[in-house]
Amino acid sequence: MLSRSLPQVVVDDQEVLNLVDSSAPLQPWLSEEDLAEYGSLYEKSRFRTALTMMQSCRLDDGKIRAPGLVIMGEQDYIMKFPGLEDYIRTDKEKEFAPNLDVTFLPKGNHFVQEQFPEEVNHLIISLTNTANRANPWLSFCFVSFLL
Numbered sequence: 001m002l003s004r005s006l007p008q009v010v011v012d013d014q015e016v017l018n019l020v021d022s023s024a025p026l027q028p029w030l031s032e033e034d035l036a037e038y039g040s041l042y043e044k045s046r047f048r049t050a051l052t053m054m055q056s057c058r059l060d061d062g063k064i065r066a067p068g069l070v071i072m073g074e075q076d077y078i079m080k081f082p083g084l085e086d087y088i089r090t091d092k093e094k095e096f097a098p099n100l101d102v103t104f105l106p107k108g109n110h111f112v113q114e115q116f117p118e119e120v121n122h123l124i125i126s127l128t129n130t131a132n133r134a135n136p137w138l139s140f141c142f143v144s145f146l147l
Helices: 032-045 048-055 084-089 117-134
Strands: 068-073 100-105
Touching: 068 117, 100 117
Parallel strands: 068 100
Antiparallel strands: none
16 A cells, blocks of 8 residues: 555556555555545545645734644655655744644554554644643644545
8 A cells, every 4th residue: 555665656647546556455554444435535525625624724924823733654655755854854844834743653654643543633632732721712724634
């Protein structure tokens, strides 16, 4: 599947699903039912929902000021894209989202929400509890990409 530690790149006339080796066994955290559900959601939206949600995030002076959280796996292949790891690990994203926290799960890959649901839920609940104590009227901008 797409849980390898190297980037998967599509070429002209390909889609991401062309990269899937259907003969490879599923990861232990992904059931056939989960895969079917993700497939049907992708067929319906082509990820437009996540992009629409991202566009609805309020910007002040070109910055997202709402608290944010990115939860990534240390073994996520996306970190292999040139410059991305340096960008994230040196907090350059804070220029555009000053209240963004990035948390890495050491054994995680690109699908941390499936691999470690308890840890991911705990991190999200902690963010909302902390932010709501500081400002109960605060709005959040949640965006989830399942690529």
